[in-house]
Amino acid sequence: MIDIAAQIGATGREVTEAEGLVRVLLTRDYDAEPADVWDALTDPDRLRRWFLPITGDLRVGGRFHLEGNAGGEILHCEPPARLRVTFGDATSLVEVRLIAGPRTRLELEHSVPVAFAGSAAGSLFVGPGWDGAVLGLALFLAGEVADDPVAAANSLETQRFNLASIEAWVAASTGAASFAEIEAGRAAALAQYCPDVKD
Template identity: 85%
Template sequence: MIDIAAQIGATGREVDETGGLIRVRLTRDYDAEVADVWDAITDPERLPRWFLPITGDLRVGGRFQLEGNAGGEILHCEPPALLRVTFGGPTSLVEVRLTVEGARTRFELEHTVPVEFAGSAAGSLFVGPGWDGAVLGLALHLAGEVTDDPVAAANSLEAQRFNLASIEAWVSATTGAAPGDQIEAGRAAALAQYCPDVKD
């Protein structure tokens, strides 16, 4: 069983819209060495254990494809500290930074898209919960929890309840960054996508 409140509380969330760009940021500390976290997010043998299978030319300048999800180009790779890729399109950028925090590793993910791509900062309500699920999957993986099918686990009723709490956390993070009617529309779209079997 997932301790939903603890998992939601373990991740920091920020949303801002500046210079025609929307930035969605997640921050989480893991009880793992930075080399282990880096390996988990870059090793094609480990990624399917907590996220999705990946194929492609996994080097700077190469292209990748996540099974059933987005693909992109690897723009920058600096082990074990920085990974920058396009994600789903050339103007959609994801950057992951790892830093050592004592015996822990701080994981920071920033997803940046042009305003015209997401509509407004309320678009974070669709983007953020997807990354929350990945951050949770990574946490469980690093803690030694094993699942035979991470995709099925991500669609379970328990995961959908986690997603509901995630959406509400993203509503809080987005408040003030977008008009209220756009936030409510984004919330409704996110609920339909991430929580189809859960009533809020």
């Protein structure tokens, strides 16, 4: 059973709009060495156990595809510290940074042009999905492996987590987007991430 409040509280969220880009930033600390977190993020056999199966040419300049999701190009790979890829579109960039410390800090930044996102409320289209990913990684690193990560991601329990995630992204977006934009983004996120849960 997921401790939803604890899991939501374990992730930091920021939304900014500047220089024509909307940036979504998630931060989370893991009780694992950077090399282990990196391996969980980049080894296809481990990745499919907590996220999605991946195929493609998994080296800089190569293209990848996540089953049932997006794909892109690997732009930069610096083990075990930094990975930068396109995600779904050449203008949609995802960068993952791992910072060593008493715990390993993961920073996941997803940036897209404002024209693509519509406004900073575009965070509501991607933020909850990335919340689910950093939750899945946390559970995996703690030894809690789902038999079917996709089924787990669509479960009613995860949809309840997604509902709390959406509200956290609404709070992170407040001040960066108008009320009307946030409410439209919230409605779209509810339909996408928790269709079976009524808030």
